[in-house]
Amino acid sequence: MAARIRLSLLAAIAAIALACPHARLSLLAQVDPLPAWNEGAAKRAIIAFVQTTTDPTSAHFVQPSERIATFDQDGTLWVEHPMYTQVMYCLDRVPAVVRAKPELANVEPFKTAMTGDREAIAKLPMPELEKIVATTLSGMSVDQFQTEVRLWIDRARDPRWKRPYIDLAYEPMLEVLNFMRAQGYKTYIVTGSGQDFVRDYAAKVYGIPPEQVIGTAGATEFSYGENGEPVLIKTPKVMLNDNNAGKPEGIHFMIGRRPYAAFGNSTGDRQMLEYTKAGKGPRLAMLILHDDATREYAYGPAQGLPDTKVGTFTQALYDQAKKDGWVVVSMKNDWKRIFAFEQ
Amino acid sequence: MAARIRLSLLAAIAAIALACPHARLSLLAQVDPLPAWNEGAAKRAIIAFVQTTTDPTSAHFVQPSERIATFDQDGTLWVEHPMYTQVMYCLDRVPAVVRAKPELANVEPFKTAMTGDREAIAKLPMPELEKIVATTLSGMSVDQFQTEVRLWIDRARDPRWKRPYIDLAYEPMLEVLNFMRAQGYKTYIVTGSGQDFVRDYAAKVYGIPPEQVIGTAGATEFSYGENGEPVLIKTPKVMLNDNNAGKPEGIHFMIGRRPYAAFGNSTGDRQMLEYTKAGKGPRLAMLILHDDATREYAYGPAQGLPDTKVGTFTQALYDQAKKDGWVVVSMKNDWKRIFAFEQ
Numbered sequence: 001m002a003a004r005i006r007l008s009l010l011a012a013i014a015a016i017a018l019a020c021p022h023a024r025l026s027l028l029a030q031v032d033p034l035p036a037w038n039e040g041a042a043k044r045a046i047i048a049f050v051q052t053t054t055d056p057t058s059a060h061f062v063q064p065s066e067r068i069a070t071f072d073q074d075g076t077l078w079v080e081h082p083m084y085t086q087v088m089y090c091l092d093r094v095p096a097v098v099r100a101k102p103e104l105a106n107v108e109p110f111k112t113a114m115t116g117d118r119e120a121i122a123k124l125p126m127p128e129l130e131k132i133v134a135t136t137l138s139g140m141s142v143d144q145f146q147t148e149v150r151l152w153i154d155r156a157r158d159p160r161w162k163r164p165y166i167d168l169a170y171e172p173m174l175e176v177l178n179f180m181r182a183q184g185y186k187t188y189i190v191t192g193s194g195q196d197f198v199r200d201y202a203a204k205v206y207g208i209p210p211e212q213v214i215g216t217a218g219a220t221e222f223s224y225g226e227n228g229e230p231v232l233i234k235t236p237k238v239m240l241n242d243n244n245a246g247k248p249e250g251i252h253f254m255i256g257r258r259p260y261a262a263f264g265n266s267t268g269d270r271q272m273l274e275y276t277k278a279g280k281g282p283r284l285a286m287l288i289l290h291d292d293a294t295r296e297y298a299y300g301p302a303q304g305l306p307d308t309k310v311g312t313f314t315q316a317l318y319d320q321a322k323k324d325g326w327v328v329v330s331m332k333n334d335w336k337r338i339f340a341f342e343q
Numbered sequence: 344m345a346a347r348i349r350l351s352l353l354a355a356i357a358a359i360a361l362a363c364p365h366a367r368l369s370l371l372a373q374v375d376p377l378p379a380w381n382e383g384a385a386k387r388a389i390i391a392f393v394q395t396t397t398d399p400t401s402a403h404f405v406q407p408s409e410r411i412a413t414f415d416q417d418g419t420l421w422v423e424h425p426m427y428t429q430v431m432y433c434l435d436r437v438p439a440v441v442r443a444k445p446e447l448a449n450v451e452p453f454k455t456a457m458t459g460d461r462e463a464i465a466k467l468p469m470p471e472l473e474k475i476v477a478t479t480l481s482g483m484s485v486d487q488f489q490t491e492v493r494l495w496i497d498r499a500r501d502p503r504w505k506r507p508y509i510d511l512a513y514e515p516m517l518e519v520l521n522f523m524r525a526q527g528y529k530t531y532i533v534t535g536s537g538q539d540f541v542r543d544y545a546a547k548v549y550g551i552p553p554e555q556v557i558g559t560a561g562a563t564e565f566s567y568g569e570n571g572e573p574v575l576i577k578t579p580k581v582m583l584n585d586n587n588a589g590k591p592e593g594i595h596f597m598i599g600r601r602p603y604a605a606f607g608n609s610t611g612d613r614q615m616l617e618y619t620k621a622g623k624g625p626r627l628a629m630l631i632l633h634d635d636a637t638r639e640y641a642y643g644p645a646q647g648l649p650d651t652k653v654g655t656f657t658q659a660l661y662d663q664a665k666k667d668g669w670v671v672v673s674m675k676n677d678w679k680r681i682f683a684f685e686q
Contacts, residue, residue, distance in 0.1 A: 065546075065552060142595060186554075195596075195599070196599070199599045203408075209408060210598065210599030210600055211529075211554075211597065211598045211599055211600075213599065217596060219592065219596075220592050220595050220596070221588075221592070222588035222589075222591050222592055222614055222618070229621050230591065230614065230617045230618045230621050232591060232592065232595050232618075239582060239583075239596065240582075245564075245565035248565050248573065248575060249562065249563050249564070249565055249575065252485060252563050252575050253538075253560060253562075253563070253582065254554065254597060255553065255554045256538070256539070256542045256553030256554055256556065257553055257554075271565055271573065274573045275565070275573045275575075278572050278573050
């Protein structure tokens with residue numbers, strides 16, 4: 001709570017600073033907009049980028065209407081290990097789906113999912129996991145889905161910290177979101193997770209409204225309910241697979257212009273960062289490296305970190321980042337605090 | 344120009360009013376936010392809706408973050424007769440396409456389109472016109488497309504008024520957009536025309552940024568150009584057909600919440616208005632009826648107006664509007680001025 005108040009205070013100060021441009025730079029110098037970050041190249045890069053693009057006297061000034069920043073969610077804004085939160089949701093929904101369609105009880109992958117055996121479930125091949133995801137995320141109205149997700153988000157607990165998943169947002173990244181918004185940036189989530197899923201808590205957790213969440217999305221189908229009322233039913237037909245090349249494609253579809261800053265943490269974010277960095281003028285591309293097994297998790301396989309299927313950060317991506325001037329954030333060295341609840 | 348200055352002035356006054364809630368109602372009473380509208384039920388409905396949803400003491404108060412208003416474009420915000428502006432653009436692009444692919448010169452519908460014979464072109468069946476649209480709107484990068492559209496928008500002239508198409512935006516609707524925005528509404532275009540096409544001039548004409556334009560959209564494909572730079576190529580694969588049921592589906596996809604107000608003018612807007620009106624609390628649904636052959640065009644076939652394929656407003660839609668409390672705007676009676684250049 002204290003952290004949230006501090007963030008709001010910072011945002012307020014930054015907003016005042018924005019309204020009074022002459023006071024801006026000196027205020028920034030006095031108030032640290034990123035207190036959960038250790039001093040270092042990553043923190044300096046963020047502050048320098050924001051300053052140079054929002055200072056009207058700078059050669060790199062960016063018009064407020066053009067200030068777009070995009071953020072991957074899983075592994076960039078909150079914890080994604082041992083498994084993406086949305087997959088945890090989908091697994092938890094399997095019993096309800098099987099109750100509604102008992103014929104699924106003896107069909108894979110539902111049979112394995114019903115055992116609750118996390119190890120066996122983790123071994124399911126990706127296409128089988130996708131079947132679970134598609135089945136549990138479609139077939140209901142968008143309103144029903146919203147109700148179900150909100151209930152789950154309130155009740156579910158992460159297995160390691162025994163806390164609601166929304167407590168596992170990274171404090172340093174919440175600071176970046178607030179700092180950039182206070183300087184006139186419009187912040188977007190660009191996630192491989194489900195668009196409707198993330199929208200249900202994005203305002204609460206990140207201060208990002210539904211229309212600024214771009215995610216993997218199934219088509220909906222407009223029809224009429226029992227009383228003739230219009231309803232939108234979620235279908236399994238994928239409209240946007242918001243991973244890899246799907247990220248810049250989704251950004252064009254939903255925003256219609258190129259971001260000035262993009263943040264990710266895995267090979268699934270590569271094209272979004274390439275697309276962002278290829279724009280004219282100053283552009284910020286940043287990748288979070290999970291190298292802190294003690295406070296969070298350590299995985300790569302870049303830099304000799306353990307390999308993973310969830311949020312893979314290859315050595316090739318690491319080398320590309322170094323070559324192309326993307327900033328790699330070391331969670332271990334660059335982040336003073338990871339979660340608000342640590343205080 | 345005088346009209347634009349007046350609009351800006353109104354917006355400024357309204358913005359001040361918004362910042363000082365106590366002064367708001369009395370200011371509204373003094374300054375007419377919709378001077379291009381004649382006094383009548385339609386004008387009263389808009390003002391009453393905006394007042395009741397933005398007055399914090401009202402039982403129908405709507406939180407600023409929830410204030411979403413959606414506007415069809417063709418026939419609602421600007422002229423769509425004798426043919427949708429985007430189709431005019433596509434027809435004008437046919438020679439360039441045929442130069443690039445000479446084998447199309449003797450293939451229909453390109454052969455007819457190349458003759459420039461508007462009557463023959465107008466008789467092409469819709470699937471043939473769609474072939475022209477798909478061919479002229481795909482195959483290039485999104486940046487190339489933007490350049491082409493901007494050049495055309497600057498140069499092309501409407502056949503009747505001999506003016507740039509962007510001069511044919513309806514002054515009364517520009518007032519509604521400005522009035523609603525000044526009262527905290529986020530205004531969206533929800534159009535059957537191409538999303539990228541409309542985005543290229545929406546900021547200039549309507550004050551609406553690219554990310555608030557929802558339209559019929561083809562998929563883009565991310566790839567790399569000659570110098571290895573990332574490019575997005577427009578493909579003919581339709582991702583969103585933003586007509587009829589596609590409008591509420593597109594609204595859910597792009598915004599993720601239900602509008603409080605929706606404006607249209609044809610049967611293609613029916614589902615958007617139904618979806619809007621079915622929400623809880625106060626909702627405004629409005630249809631423009633083109634019943635002014637002298638100052639603009641007259642078509643229906645509702646109310647005995649001439650039938651048309653472009654922007655059809657059926658009697659069934661008219662009856663539904665009357666039954667369900669949607670407001671039907673008579674262009675002839677409700678609009679004092681239609682275009683800014685009339686002054």
